[in-house]
Amino acid sequence: MCAVEVNKDLIKKVAANARLNLTDEELEKFVPQIKEIIVESFSKLDSIEVDEKPSFQPIELSNKFRRDEVKPSLPIEKVFSNVSKELRKENYFKGPKVL
Amino acid sequence: MKKEETVNFFVSEAKKDFRIVEENLHNVIEEVKFTQNKGLNYFEKFDEEFVLNQLKKLKENQEANLSGKLFGVPISVKDTICVKGLESTAGSKFLKGYVPVFDATVVSNVKKEGGIILGKTTQDEFGFGTFSTNTSRVPKNPFDNERSCGGSSGGGAGFCAITRNYHINIGESTGGSIAGPASFCGVAGFTPTYGRVSRYGLIDYANSLDKIGAIGRNIEDAALLLEVISGKDDNDSTNIGEKYVVDEAPVKKIGVIKELLDSADPEVKKIIQEKINELKKFFIVEEVSLPLNFNYSLPTYHIIASSEASTNLAKLSGLRYGVQGSVEGKHFDEYFSSIRSEEFSEEAKRRIILGTFARMSGFRNAYYLKSMRVRTKLIEEFNNLFKKYDLLISPTMPIISPKFSEISTLSPLQNYSTDLCTIPVNLAGLPHISINAGFSKNMPVGLMAVASHLNENKLYSFAKVMQ
Numbered sequence: 001m002c003a004v005e006v007n008k009d010l011i012k013k014v015a016a017n018a019r020l021n022l023t024d025e026e027l028e029k030f031v032p033q034i035k036e037i038i039v040e041s042f043s044k045l046d047s048i049e050v051d052e053k054p055s056f057q058p059i060e061l062s063n064k065f066r067r068d069e070v071k072p073s074l075p076i077e078k079v080f081s082n083v084s085k086e087l088r089k090e091n092y093f094k095g096p097k098v099l
Numbered sequence: 100m101k102k103e104e105t106v107n108f109f110v111s112e113a114k115k116d117f118r119i120v121e122e123n124l125h126n127v128i129e130e131v132k133f134t135q136n137k138g139l140n141y142f143e144k145f146d147e148e149f150v151l152n153q154l155k156k157l158k159e160n161q162e163a164n165l166s167g168k169l170f171g172v173p174i175s176v177k178d179t180i181c182v183k184g185l186e187s188t189a190g191s192k193f194l195k196g197y198v199p200v201f202d203a204t205v206v207s208n209v210k211k212e213g214g215i216i217l218g219k220t221t222q223d224e225f226g227f228g229t230f231s232t233n234t235s236r237v238p239k240n241p242f243d244n245e246r247s248c249g250g251s252s253g254g255g256a257g258f259c260a261i262t263r264n265y266h267i268n269i270g271e272s273t274g275g276s277i278a279g280p281a282s283f284c285g286v287a288g289f290t291p292t293y294g295r296v297s298r299y300g301l302i303d304y305a306n307s308l309d310k311i312g313a314i315g316r317n318i319e320d321a322a323l324l325l326e327v328i329s330g331k332d333d334n335d336s337t338n339i340g341e342k343y344v345v346d347e348a349p350v351k352k353i354g355v356i357k358e359l360l361d362s363a364d365p366e367v368k369k370i371i372q373e374k375i376n377e378l379k380k381f382f383i384v385e386e387v388s389l390p391l392n393f394n395y396s397l398p399t400y401h402i403i404a405s406s407e408a409s410t411n412l413a414k415l416s417g418l419r420y421g422v423q424g425s426v427e428g429k430h431f432d433e434y435f436s437s438i439r440s441e442e443f444s445e446e447a448k449r450r451i452i453l454g455t456f457a458r459m460s461g462f463r464n465a466y467y468l469k470s471m472r473v474r475t476k477l478i479e480e481f482n483n484l485f486k487k488y489d490l491l492i493s494p495t496m497p498i499i500s501p502k503f504s505e506i507s508t509l510s511p512l513q514n515y516s517t518d519l520c521t522i523p524v525n526l527a528g529l530p531h532i533s534i535n536a537g538f539s540k541n542m543p544v545g546l547m548a549v550a551s552h553l554n555e556n557k558l559y560s561f562a563k564v565m566q
Contacts, residue, residue, distance in 0.1 A: 004462065011452060018409060018455040019416075019432070020448055021440040029445075033511050034452060040512060041398045042457070045469050048395055054471030055478060057307050057337065058293045058528025059552055064336045078200040082420035095418055096426040096434035 006035035100566045105319040106172055109265040113171045117158060120171030124154055124215060126264045127173045131218065134261060139244070140236040141258040143178040144186045145218035153215045167213025168327055173266045174209050177252050178219040179226060180269060180311065181300040182206050189302040190222040190234040190251075193442035194421040203300020204335070205269055205311050205328040212327050217266065221254030224444050225408065226273050226304040229517050230506050231280070233446040237503070240283060242542055246500040249280030255314050256280030256288070267324045268314040273304045274400055275495075275521025277312045278533035282495035282545025285535040287562065289313045289321035292552045293528025294339035296325070297332030305407035306337070308400075308525055318534065318562035325555070341553060347563075348556035350489045353378065353548075354387030359493035359520045366539040371494045374536040374546055374565075378492075381564050387491065391480045392523040395473055400522045401515060402457045402470040409454025412447065415439065449511060478527045485551040490561055493520050495533040495545035524549045532558045534565045 004010075011031055015022050022030065080088050087094045102108050113119040131145050150173075157164060157171060164170055176182055179189040181199035183206075188194035206216060223233040231238050231253025238253040240246040241261040248257035255268030257280070270277040272290045281288025290312040303309055311328060315321035322345045330342035355375055360368060378384055417423050417438035424438050443451070457466040484491060497519055506514070524531045529549050536546040546565065550557045 010456075014452050014456045014459065015448075016436075017459070018413075018451045019436045019439050020443070020451060021436050022448070026445070026448070030449060030452065033449065034456075036510065036512050037401070037453060037515075038456070041515070042402055042466055044395060044398045045402070045466070045473060048391075048473060048476070050469065050472040050476055052472050052475035052479075054468060055474040056471055058474070058478060058526065059339065061294065061337055061339070064333075064338075066333055074200060081200055082197055083418075084423040086425060087418060087423050093419055094426060096429045096431040098431050 004038065006038055007031065100317050100319065100563070105317060106169070106265050106267060106315070106323055107319060110168065110170050110172060114165055117161060117171070120157070121154065123171070123264050124150070124173055127217065127262060127266055130262050130264065134258065138239070139241070139257065139261070140221050140238045141254040141261070142175070143188065143190060143219045143221045143236055143254065146185065149185060150215060150217060157213060157215065164213040167211070168323065169209055169212040169214035172214050173217040174214040174324070175217045175220045175255055175258060175266065175268045176206060177255055177269060177271050178222050179271055179302045180205060181302070182216055182219065185216070185219060187219060187302065189225050191224045191444070191447070192235065192422070193415050194302070196422070197420045199300070201300065204297035204332045206300065208328050209269070214327070220252070220258060220268060223251035223253070224447055225302070225412070226251040226271065226276055227408070227446045227450055229275070229279060229514060230501070232503065232506055233444060240500050242285070243500070245502050245504070246542065247283060247503065247506060249283035249496070249500060251276040252314060253280050256284040256286055259286040259314050259316055260284040267320045269311060269324065269328065270314045271301065271309060271311050272525060273308045273404060274525045275518045277314060278495050278521050278531060278545065278547055279518065281314055281533040282547070283500035283543065285543030285545075287315050287318045287321045288533040289318065289325050289558070290525075290531050291325055291329060291343060291555060292530045294337055295341060295343055295553070296329045297335040297338045299332055299334035303411050305404040306411070307407060308404060310528070317566060318532065318559060322559050343555050345559060346556050347560045348554065350382060350557050350561050352383045352385070352488050354385055354484055354488040354491045356491055356493040357386050357388050358390065358393040362519060363494045363497040364499070367494050367497060367499065367544050370537040370539055370544045371546055375492070378564075387484055387488065389480055389484070389523065392477050396477055396523040396526050397516060397519065399470045399473045399477065400526050401453070402466050403474065403526070405450045405454035406457045406467050407454070409451045409458070412443070412451055417442070474526055477523065481523070481527050481529060482551070489550070489557050491549045493547050495520060495547040499539050499542040499544060520547060528552065530555045530558060532562055534562050536565075
């Protein structure tokens with residue numbers, strides 16, 4: 001059994017982990033909706049006993065490897081074709097500060 | 100089904116006279132423009148010049164393409180599948196402006212067989228929905244414009260239903276996104292075994308569930324496209340390398356899934372029941388039960404799908420492609436959080452939150468890991484039935500397509516629950532089809548048939564009897 005209290009604090013914490021800032025309006029809306037989904041749907045799994053191994057895929061798959069060979073890659077201009085001018089500096093992607 | 104109505108017939112005639120290709124394509128282009136102008140919204144992106152350039156190239160290289168199985172056939176592609184040089188957004192404003200520099204493997208396969216890429220069809224954002232309403236361009240059902248085409252491959256199914264010319268659509272299903280719209284629009288939807296078709300170039304929703312498949316006016320067209328797009332691809336590590344080849348396979352015994360038939364609205368149940376009575380002339384038909392799937396597949400699916408979606412969408416951060424902002428003076432946390440909060444829709448945020456929750460420390464074992472264990476049990480339940488039955492059948496959707504005014508009153512949980520019939524088979528990665536079984540209130544009702552893994556041809560043979 002997994003006891004969980006779905007409230008504003010929990011949803012705010014989860015949203016922050018997912019890099020989402022929720023407005024007050026979104027928070028008001030999401031709390032009861034997510035509570036309903038977790039309590040009425042997700043928690044149904046509390047009532048089933050399982051010893052089975054997990055199926056991370058619906059069919060059995062084995063690891064597939066390819067030869068470690070050098071192949072032609074995308075030309076530089078294609079690599080940057082979807083990048084805005086502001087986020088390209090020479091042949092580098094420009095990102096926000098990390099420190 | 101008359102042979103003249105199939106794409107196979109068109110291709111054989113087109114190879115004799117290229118004017119047939121030109122006439123069909125021009126008619127289809129006119130239909131696309133007409134439906135766009137009428138606000139029916141089957142296409143997210145349509146570029147006439149892009150299409151005509153392919154026609155010109157095919158005309159110049161006719162001889163080299165004469166063996167193509169899709170010679171001159173217009174193929175529309177769900178927006179979540181990358182087409183080189185054509186904006187591909189998965190129905191999301193976050194990917195506005197993203198123009199892929201490569202083709203998805205399924206698109207390359209279509210081009211190799213002489214197909215012409217017609218455009219990108221509308222869908223729920225990232226596939227998050229049952230009605231194609233979670234997007235800015237909502238496709239309208241050809242049978243009643245106040246109703247939904249279904250989701251998430253709604254635009255493709257809607258256009259298949261409205262066109263009077265030769266055309267097939269590449270759709271994608273995570274929890275029923277091919278079968279559901281096919282049912283609501285009265286066309287044929289063919290979802291293959293998980294891993295049959297390469298997903299290289301798919302803007303993914305949930306990796307252990309996503310399957311690319313086909314929607315056509317009839318099963319012959321959908322099967323033909325499935326054959327072309329299936330097969331080995333080293334660019335997809337989950338691809339099983341088993342090409343689908345269209346053929347007949349014997350079908351003797353069919354199980355009707357009692358719980359799903361009983362859950363349908365009375366009008367839908369009546370039509371499916373009538374069809375079952377007709378099928379008894381051709382097959383042994385018995386009632387079967389899937390109690391575990393009926394009770395546990397919805398929560399299991401929604402935990403897995405939202406968990407995987409939340410990790411997939413982590414890559415959208417406003418860098419390298421799609422919508423990008425100014426990073427000047429901003430810390431990465433501030434930049435990523437602000438752009439993600441701005442660009443994701445409400446439904447995407449809800450699913451990201453649910454999935455992040457199910458994977459969080461303290462809840463992971465109870466939800467995420469447990470759902471994967473339950474899935475094993477649910478697949479076993481199907482496999483036990485397939486020891487006795489060639490196919491299992493049920494309604495595809497428990498309702499006819501609802502009006503947009505009705506959809507807007509549904510809570511997210513009620514909304515998710517309408518996929519009751521299609522979720523178990525998608526969770527188990529089983530091949531399935533939806534074929535029209537009749538009409539209720541002038542709206543199509545689909546019948547779903549499911550086969551065991553890699554037995555697509557049993558579905559094909561069954562559908563030909565149905566049609």
